[in-house]
Amino acid sequence: MSVSTLDSSVPTSSNLETSLPAPQAKANRQAPSAPSFDGQSATNVNFHSRETPAGPVFGDQNDRRHHHNPLAMPPSTLPPSFMEQSKQWLSQWFGGCRPPCNSAPPRPHPTIGRPHPKPRPDYASQSHEQLTQALMDNFKAFTGSDYRSMSLRDIRAMANRQPGSDPIMNNNIRLAKELLNRPDLLQALDRKSGTGATDNRFSKQDLRDALNDTNYFRYQSDKEIAGEMLSHFDELVRRWGGQISIRDLKKLASQPLTGDSPKDHLIQLAQAVLSRGNLLKAMDRNGDGYLSRWEIQRLSR
Structure with missing residues (x-):
C-alpha cells in the first residue's frame, strides 16, 4: 500500500506545539509594520494588531470607535431616516417623482358662490x-x-x-x-x-x-303718412296728371326696390298707404278712386 506525498507535509501535533511562540514572547513582540508594496512584487503583507483590555483591535480609530460603542452600527445597517421613508412613500404614491412631476399643472378649484350677474340691457x-x-x-x-x-x-x-x-x-x-x-x-x-x-x-x-315688416314708414302714424303724401303730391300728380289714382298707386307699390333712393322712397310710401285701408279710404272720401290734395292736406293737420 502506497502513501501519498501529501501525508508527509502535514505537521504533527508535537511540531505545532513547538512552533507556537510562548505567551511571554507574544506579549513582547512588536507589531509588524503596515503592508508595503515594493515595485511590482509585494512579498510581505503585515497587519497592525493592537491589544486592549477589551480585546484585539484591527484598523484605524474609526473602526475602534465602532468596535467599542455597542450602539454604533455600520451605515448600511442603520434604519432608514424619516426623509428616506418620505421619498419611498412619494415614489409609491406619485410614480417616483414629487408632485406635480412633469405632467399637466393642477387645475384650479372652481370658485364656490353665485355666478356673476349678466349686465343689465340698456333698453x-x-x-x-x-x-x-x-x-x-x-x-x-x-x-x-x-x-x-x-x-x-x-x-x-x-x-x-x-x-x-x-x-x-x-x-x-x-x-x-x-x-x-x-x-x-x-x-x-x-x-x-x-x-x-x-x-x-x-x-x-x-x-x-x-x-x-321692413317698410321705411312702418313706425309713422297716419298723420305722418298723410304729410309725406302731401309733400310728394306734385311729383305723383305729374306722374299721373291731375289727381293721384289708387290704381296707379298700386302699380307703383308692386314694383321692386331699385336702389335709387328717391324712387324707392315713393315705392315704400305707396306700400304704406295701401297697407292702411282706413287711411286710404279717408283720402278717397268721394269713393271715386282718386286722392285729392284737399283731403290729404286735411288728414296731415
Missing part, C-alpha cells in the same frame, strides 16, 4: 326691433300666457311694479318703462295689417309681423 339705446324681440321673448311674463293678447294695461302694470331680487323680472320692468316712452312703437305693434286699425291689443303673431 334706452336699443332699436325698435330689439325692443320688439325682447317683448316677444318675455311675452308670458307680461300676460301670464303665450296665447292671450297683450294690452297696454299689461305693459303699464309691469312698469308700475317695484324691483325685487329677481333680475329677470327687474329687466321686464325696465323694458315696460322704455316701451311706454315710445308710443310710435306701441302704435306700430298695435296696428292691424291691411287696415291699420288699432285697438290697444296685440298678439304674439302681431309682434312677428312687425319684425318682418
Whole structure:
C-alpha cells in the first residue's frame, strides 16, 4: 500500500506545539509594520494588531470607535431616516417623482358662490326691433300666457311694479318703462295689417309681423303718412296728371326696390298707404278712386 506525498507535509501535533511562540514572547513582540508594496512584487503583507483590555483591535480609530460603542452600527445597517421613508412613500404614491412631476399643472378649484350677474340691457339705446324681440321673448311674463293678447294695461302694470331680487323680472320692468316712452312703437305693434286699425291689443303673431315688416314708414302714424303724401303730391300728380289714382298707386307699390333712393322712397310710401285701408279710404272720401290734395292736406293737420 502506497502513501501519498501529501501525508508527509502535514505537521504533527508535537511540531505545532513547538512552533507556537510562548505567551511571554507574544506579549513582547512588536507589531509588524503596515503592508508595503515594493515595485511590482509585494512579498510581505503585515497587519497592525493592537491589544486592549477589551480585546484585539484591527484598523484605524474609526473602526475602534465602532468596535467599542455597542450602539454604533455600520451605515448600511442603520434604519432608514424619516426623509428616506418620505421619498419611498412619494415614489409609491406619485410614480417616483414629487408632485406635480412633469405632467399637466393642477387645475384650479372652481370658485364656490353665485355666478356673476349678466349686465343689465340698456333698453334706452336699443332699436325698435330689439325692443320688439325682447317683448316677444318675455311675452308670458307680461300676460301670464303665450296665447292671450297683450294690452297696454299689461305693459303699464309691469312698469308700475317695484324691483325685487329677481333680475329677470327687474329687466321686464325696465323694458315696460322704455316701451311706454315710445308710443310710435306701441302704435306700430298695435296696428292691424291691411287696415291699420288699432285697438290697444296685440298678439304674439302681431309682434312677428312687425319684425318682418321692413317698410321705411312702418313706425309713422297716419298723420305722418298723410304729410309725406302731401309733400310728394306734385311729383305723383305729374306722374299721373291731375289727381293721384289708387290704381296707379298700386302699380307703383308692386314694383321692386331699385336702389335709387328717391324712387324707392315713393315705392315704400305707396306700400304704406295701401297697407292702411282706413287711411286710404279717408283720402278717397268721394269713393271715386282718386286722392285729392284737399283731403290729404286735411288728414296731415
